[in-house]
Amino acid sequence: MTSNPLSIHGFTAPGRPECIACDEIHPLWPSQSFYPPFADLRLDPHAAGLVMRALAAAGDGSPECNAALLYAPVEAYRQGLVNLRTSERQRHRSTKERQKGRAPALTHELTFYTFNVITFIWSLGTAKHTDGDVAATLLEKVIFPANDMIKDVPEDLVLMAGAVFHVALNSRYRDTEGLFRNLFRESMNLEVLAEQRRPSDVFAGMHGMLMTAASYSIYAGATLTRTAT
Secondary structure (H helix, E strand, O other), X not given: OOOOOOEEXXXXXXXXXXXXXXXXXXXXXXXXXXXXXHHHHOOOHHHHHHHHHHHHHHHOOOHHHHHHHHHHXXXXXXXXXXXXXXXXXXXXXXXXXXXXXOOOOOHHHHHHHHHHHHHHHHHHHHHHHHOOOHHHHHHHHHHHHHHHHOOOOOHHHHHHHHHHHHHHHHOOOOOHHHHHHHHHHHHOOHHHXXXXXXXXXXXXXXXHHHHHHHHHHHHHHHHHHXXXX
């Protein structure tokens, strides 16, 4: 049996180590030392594992695997709606229940949140190494330059994903935990925000926003790697 290289701080990504897209094993990226303890952050293990796999694929130079990995939770959600014969009205009602915290968040939403948390934590790491302000570092050294480099996602979806950070940072919070709460609240708007931009294909909209969130984490990880090493 092949050992799973996607392990950090006692956490191992659920499932077999091989990539679902290419059946190869992408090594962990960036360094394990940059990753926060997922258990301490109370992150969903399946979402955290998916984030690790997507970042590993990106670090291994496999963007097509990254795209396939990030479509998997969206497709699972879509297929679940089809299997349950969920109407659009029922879908909207369920989405509102999750937004209000009255129903558990789903994997695609938790994946979006996990990327956003990772992006913030790695931006915080860069800010500490450069004696900079974390909000300025996040926006000026990660979000804005990453926006200019993202070519495989329509601009309106990129800006919508980036706006999550603007809202979270502009909301009142006293500490990092408060910002995480803001990020969680805003991340739960994934489906609503995607539908605003892609009313005829909300699933494509969510995939594009997940791709953007992943790009932010990739850029934040690369920036921290350059700064800290």
